[in-house]
Amino acid sequence: MDEKKNRGPSNINDSVTPLNFIEQIIQEDIRAGKNNGRVHTRFPPEPNGYLHIGHAKAIYLDFGSAEKFGGKCNLRFDDTNPIKEETEFVESIKEDIHWLGFDWEDREFHASDYFDKLYEFAIDLIKRGLAYVDDQSSEEIAAQKGTPTKAGIESPYRNRDIEENLDLFTRMNNGEFDEGSHVLRAKIDMASPNMHMRDPVIYRIIKREHHRTGNKWQVYPMYDFAHGQCDYFEGITHSLCTLEFEVHRPLYDWLVDRLKTGDYRPRQIEFNRLNLTYTVMSKRKLQELVMLKLVSGWDDPRMPTLSGLRRRGYTPEAIIKFIRSIGYTKFEAINDVALLEHAVRDDLNLKAPRVFVVLDPVKLVITNYPEDRIEEMEIINNPEDESMGSRSVPFCSELYIEKDDFMENPPGKYFRLGPGREVRLKGAYIIKCTGFNKNESTGEIEEIYCTYDPETRSGGPAANRRVKGTLHWVSARHAEDAEVRLYDRLFNHHDPAGQKNHDFKEFLNPESLKILNFCKIEPSLSEAKPLDKFQFQRIGYFCVDKDSIPGSLIFNRTVPLRDTWEKVAKK
């Protein structure tokens, strides 16, 4: 086995991070000798959409805690509902889990693998007088449910005899009845304070082809009837899920207790979901954005999906670092997306080579620099990591700089270029602005003129002469054009899904994508490949888009830099 692959990118076995409350429970279970000290978890996605960063929180816990205690984690697709599932989703889910750095080895399962066993268990419950077929409609059943403080009403079919129940359930599965005409219910307690225990529906008729079992079944188990039993069949010891399942736990236990034979039993423990500001985190809402083409797809770089974050340039290490930093609790919360962005910057700061890209170019001509001369400037790739080496960047008399790095009438604290002012061109010379050419009708600056000080190059006699501002640049004769996509938050409300009387889509940020078509990139970037990551100096972190082809590169902005050089210089 490839040990590294299973370990995840984050060094799960670190001894520094204290155990979270779930890991403490697991540790106590091991000490108490429960399940012979085994630890076996599972990650149970429903293949009805792409994974989002909330799922990463569950994945890290499921795979991470198993590994911490020398156990195993299964991947189990919860495909109990044939209406919503698609093979595309199964494939994307597997790709995303691997990308995060986790592996289920040969343990890929599907709830549908257990349809026979679940059916047998349902028959067994009927035979024990613990389940019955109800001929009422879902509306009638709902009307009899009662309220948390008022007991429900027993169904007139509740005390049907066993033979009749067996006959009806078999005929339900033979396709003799219409969808919605009959259901199988567990016979528990219509007066239970827990509504989930009031004779829950455990099987319903669905006459649809299933993506794995085809037309074999006409009845399908409800989630609650599948999950705990699948855990049991797989030998799962700790079934970790989000807080909304807490109220389902008595039913989980009731069913497993009627299934189990020996001492072993799986145990469900709940933790708080990940919610992030300025986004939505439910597959149903994400699907809506995709279907309505409000984003370009599940992997649109503005989506909180793992495929979207990957395309945007986020790294699995940054995501996991973020998840570790927020931890696991029993309380619902909403986490600030700035925390995630911070983790991404931290990670890319160490990994991303620095390059020069001018997003909004204006020509700058150095009038005292020989027109036919080209110098190769040796520029280090990452001051945080010497081992990343250096590259040479061509310099000549015609360059591009950012339009907003020049002002005709700059205010006092503007440390960039203006008439008569000096700045350093990063990795090259100090220049002084001697004039500019302005299009009088548009007011636009078309060309800037400067002289350079030959002694100020690195290694030169005046290399250490200080000026306040430093600008990035590219050689106009060597630069290539590229498209740059500036992504911003998809929503302009911190909690778009939580606003009463408002649809979350009302809060879509109309400025979440700005496309720049004529950016100038330094020549070394022409070799860049999809998913390569860079820091565009003074601008932010960028990642080559997956649809990029050589000669026509597209860069996605991962996250802007928090501080620009001027701000640092001001201190």
Ligand code: ATP
């Ligand atoms: P959604 O509400 O987005 O559709 P889900 O809970 O229906 O999510 P599943 O595919 O059923 O999605 O989830 C698989 C696992 O991931 C479950 O154990 C679930 O508890 C967990 N999970 C889902 N969303 C989150 C989240 N936001 N934070 C943490 N865990 C999550």
Ligand code: MG
């Ligand atoms: Mg679900």
